[in-house]
Amino acid sequence: MKTSTLKTWCWVHRWSSLVCMVFLLLLSITGLPLVFHHEIDDLLGDAVRPEVLPADHPRASLDLVVAAAKRARPGEHVQFVSADPEEPDVWAISMGRTQNSPPAENKLVLADARTAAVLQAPDLMKRFSYIMLRLHADLFAGLPGTLFLGAMGLLFVVAIVSGVVVYGPFMRRNEFGTVRMGSATRVKWLDLHNLIGIVTLGWATVVGITGVINALATPMFKLWQFTELAAMTAPYRGSPAPHSIAPLQRAFDAALAAEPGMRPGVIAFPGTDFAGAHHYAIFMRGSTPLTARLYKPVLIDAQTAVVSGKRDMPWYLTMLFVSQPLHFGDYGGMSMKIIWGLMTLATIIVLGSGLYLWLKKRNVSIEPELAGAEPSMPSAACVPSTTQGEGAKA
């Protein structure tokens, strides 16, 4: 590689890293507790546990569950009902000011799926894990915040790619894993930056790319609504909204009968953006580890409770659903979570050491200490020389 080309890649690596550095540190620090959010919720008493009942206890009608939620928050409208795969005995009812008010403003009511009793839960919006999630997902700034963090994630991916490009030339004369502890502090940290960066390359790349994809969730869902959902509800276009809607349990049973091998995930009520005015949209999940992450919408006529359409999600939403567990790392057991946590800590070290190397670059050159590096070659840390001949230990 020509020296000028290498310098260009160094410039890309330096500035793509520096611009996203602060936000990547924030994302890493907030992402770490999110990996363990179930355990943290338990520890802080924020977890909601339904009472222990026999395993074969019958489940309550969904209409009773919805009625209980409405009593708990009178005057509000049920927009969504969902089940957490890890807590199947609890329904989460998402309630809005109106039938199609922004879901981000909704309040959650949790209800026991067997008794329809509303569960006493701490304010979900004040939970530690919720605050971490909002900081991680949108900086409490809604869609603009999400898209901004997505752009930072994209810069992170650019920093990784450019880091890989400059790693090769630097390592031409250094054995893999070289850490020159006897050299200046900067050289030691440069070697550690390269070592930790390259061993976490696969993980950081996957988490970075899936983070960018997750940041595009809202535009992707909008695209689905304007194309796929619009096509599914086209026969109803222009019809007046139903004056009364069928019981939810009937609609739910119809969806289960239409997709017998699947389980319910999320139910969108008529009038929401995810269902349209004339339907319940029941998003079914598969039953294998992978298909449990993928949703298939079944549209139920809100007036007759008859299935009026179903279709697989388009490729971009399938990509989004697969990206979510790969980004958050919460799809495995404790051993996986610990690995995820260690990888996150390693990323924080790479980010911190990169910042340290950049801050140090103004004072001293590390080139003389890069054993074997060509004199004209910029270092792998992409730190240009400003002062020559600095000695060994700093």
Added chain:
Amino acid sequence: MRTEFSAYEIWRAPSALAAATLLGLVAALVTDEAWDVLWSLLLAVPLAVGAWHWWRASYAR
């Protein structure tokens, strides 16, 4: 003492570690949770390699 390594030598270890990571991530996604420990061990390999080199540089020389 070697003065220059080939591209193959430079990229052999990093690409093997990246492949192990990707395999572990995808395998954990498509298999039952009972397999998690195995995939976690695979994902731990890059971290172990990094930690070993760090330790060797710090204490073993």
